[in-house]
Amino acid sequence: MSADGGFGIYIHWPFCKSKCPYCDFNSHVRERIDEARWRKALLTELDHAAERLHGRRVGSIFFGGGTPSLMEPATVAALLERVNAHWPLDQDTEITLEANPTSVEAERFRDLRAAGVNRVSLGVQALDDAALRFLGRGHSTAEARAAVALAARHFPRFSFDLIYARPGQTVPSWRAELRAALAMAGEHLSVYQLTIEPGTAFFTTHARGDFVLPDDEVQGALYEATQEELEAASLLAYEISNHARPGAECRHNLIYWRYGDYLGIGPGAHGRVTLGGEKYALRNLRAPETWLQAVESKGDGREEAAALTASERRDELLMMGLRLGEGVTRERFRTETGGTIEAALDPTRLRALCDAGFLLFDDAGLRATAAGRQRLNAVLTQLLA
Numbered sequence: 001m002s003a004d005g006g007f008g009i010y011i012h013w014p015f016c017k018s019k020c021p022y023c024d025f026n027s028h029v030r031e032r033i034d035e036a037r038w039r040k041a042l043l044t045e046l047d048h049a050a051e052r053l054h055g056r057r058v059g060s061i062f063f064g065g066g067t068p069s070l071m072e073p074a075t076v077a078a079l080l081e082r083v084n085a086h087w088p089l090d091q092d093t094e095i096t097l098e099a100n101p102t103s104v105e106a107e108r109f110r111d112l113r114a115a116g117v118n119r120v121s122l123g124v125q126a127l128d129d130a131a132l133r134f135l136g137r138g139h140s141t142a143e144a145r146a147a148v149a150l151a152a153r154h155f156p157r158f159s160f161d162l163i164y165a166r167p168g169q170t171v172p173s174w175r176a177e178l179r180a181a182l183a184m185a186g187e188h189l190s191v192y193q194l195t196i197e198p199g200t201a202f203f204t205t206h207a208r209g210d211f212v213l214p215d216d217e218v219q220g221a222l223y224e225a226t227q228e229e230l231e232a233a234s235l236l237a238y239e240i241s242n243h244a245r246p247g248a249e250c251r252h253n254l255i256y257w258r259y260g261d262y263l264g265i266g267p268g269a270h271g272r273v274t275l276g277g278e279k280y281a282l283r284n285l286r287a288p289e290t291w292l293q294a295v296e297s298k299g300d301g302r303e304e305a306a307a308l309t310a311s312e313r314r315d316e317l318l319m320m321g322l323r324l325g326e327g328v329t330r331e332r333f334r335t336e337t338g339g340t341i342e343a344a345l346d347p348t349r350l351r352a353l354c355d356a357g358f359l360l361f362d363d364a365g366l367r368a369t370a371a372g373r374q375r376l377n378a379v380l381t382q383l384l385a
């Protein structure tokens, strides 16, 4: 399926000014970056991939990271020109770039817009200076507000991210922060719960007791408050952490969650590409310099390309699709797996999860309820066992 959303292209810029203590993304701090060399390598990998993927309609391009707003707008422009040379873009192609709301990066918005970016996603994370310091962010609340206002002026579409369930956070303080965020929001907001991931600085400091996260009950209440506040503002939860007015959903992420085809360019980028009836999982080398050298010597930085088995496709489709409010339609399931949902799943487990109020299964297809999406990993473990 490249289905409704077309083909997606993800381009990874792996560098950040500093490493945030909660971050487990493939992001790195380097004193000096040879941007011309990186630009050439990203273009080379794009050309290499295009050789086998003629004739696709590109529905979305997404510059993620790392911090792609640190790229020179000329690099973004060169990459977009090259995508357009391989797969002619149209007015409808969503072109998103992730940005941090520091004043330096916001200054580039005009040039990024001129390069073709039509949507930005800003890492605001909090509207509270103490929380921003705790999260290791390089911007203040005032800078975040200014960057959001500038984004609204320059780009037809924008979104920003917030992180909740921070130490000491209460429901009233979070509601007040959310209302402040809604006052400056556009048609899309991403709201993530703070989690402590292995390998991060927070993993160490949390383990040694430097801070305590809100307990499960408070986390649940913060989640409920989030849903209530955003729903009241007509930003509906179309995915576990993503809220939008109908029609303003992030089309790129919808490609992932609807299990469409996408290509990943850059270190550590993943892809899912259907060729000759097979769906391939593609994974690039993760370390930036290793990827760079591989591209320079052989044209791409691929570490793995594996055809997925039927049961892997079923599992991935459900793992992605059940994140969405719309779930997995019967038609999408059949297109992707060649079979029906009933035949693919254990009926006893499916019924038990429906009876417990975590899943809904009807003529439209299979979807998780709000309660099911809140504990999706546990639901999937039971469903796919």
Ligand code: SF4
Pocket (backbone or CB within 6 Å): 015, 016, 018, 019, 020, 023, 024, 025, 027, 065, 066, 067, 100, 123
């Ligand atoms: S700016 Fe984003 S990608 Fe970079 S370290 Fe912070 S959270 Fe991670």
